Every structure is written in structure tokens, then in C-alpha cells.
Amino acid sequence: MSFRNVPLAVDHERDKSTLFTAEIRAEIDAHIAKYPPAWKQSAVMPALTVVQDANGGWLTTELMDDVAAYLDMPAVSVYEVASFYGMYDLEPQGRHKVCVCNSISCLLQGSEELIEHVEHKYGVRSGETTEDGRFTFKEVECLGACRHAPAVLLDKTYHENLSPESLDKLIDELE
Secondary structure, three states: OOOOOOOOOOOOOOOHHHOOOHHHHHHHHHHHOOOOHHHHHHHHHHHHHHHHHHOOOOOOHHHHHHHHHHOOOOHHHHHHHHHHOOOOOOOOOOOEEEEEEOOHHHHHOOHHHHHHHHHHHHOOOOOOEOOOOOEEEEEEOOOOOHHHOOOEEEOOEEEOOOOHHHHHHHHHOOO
């Protein structure tokens, strides 16, 4: 996704009361409340997660603009966060996400075999979605499960110590 010709400042004229649904605003407000009032912008990551989840798993430029307006911060700062962290997706995703950790601990315990298995069996490379839209496959840095590597994040559930066969079983159970 390109961010050319995007506004670099907050559009203060925008009516913030019409942004998002009441439920989304309430959820973002709950995260904002965890920070001192002057640090409202610190809720940018949870706000992006809330909005991404509500939008079927990905962020549009317009949604990031709405987050920026809601948090009173420059749009470019929101774009920087969304494009830096791997948990945010800037393109449509499959109905599910299969994320295989590729950090050193997982690589030493077989994640490379998992990655190659998914690529060959399901015909997708990292960052791609299966033809049927069933899942998007991603290689990710560190899922924080080094003790029981290799680790996979399937949607929002962590799975550890997987083999190609056990990963296939999890994928087969999707929908």
C-alpha cells in the first residue's frame, strides 16, 4: 500500500462523533482510559487492532485516518505504526490467518519445514492468500513461544511444538 499524497496532519474539522460505531468508540475509549489524558495517542496500537478486527482483518487508509482523527494525532504517525508492525494488514486477508514464526528458536526447531510445507501443500507463499480465500499465510518474527518452538498463530490462538502433520490438522479444522 502506498501512502503518497496522504494528509500529514489531523483534520480537526472532521466530526469525531460519526467515526466508527458506538461499540468501536467504546472499545477504543476503554484503551484510551488506561493512559493519562495527555497520552491519548498511546492507544494507537489497540485502536488499530479494534478497527482492523471490525473491518474483516485489514486496515484501509480511510480507517487509519479515522483512528488519527479520533486520537488527535497526525495521520502519518498512524500509518507508520500500521506499516511497521506485522500484526496489521493493509490489504484484504483470507478468512483466517496462519502465521508461522521464523525467529531463530523456531527455525532451529523446525519452522522452516512448516513454512515449506504450507507453501507446497497449499500453494501460497508468505503474504499470499489461498485461491479459495480460506487463509492468508504469513511468516512472522517471534511469537514469544521459544520454549515450545516451533510456534504458529492461527487467527488469535497460539499453537506450539507443531509438525507439518499437526499444522495440517489445525488448518483442516478451519471452517
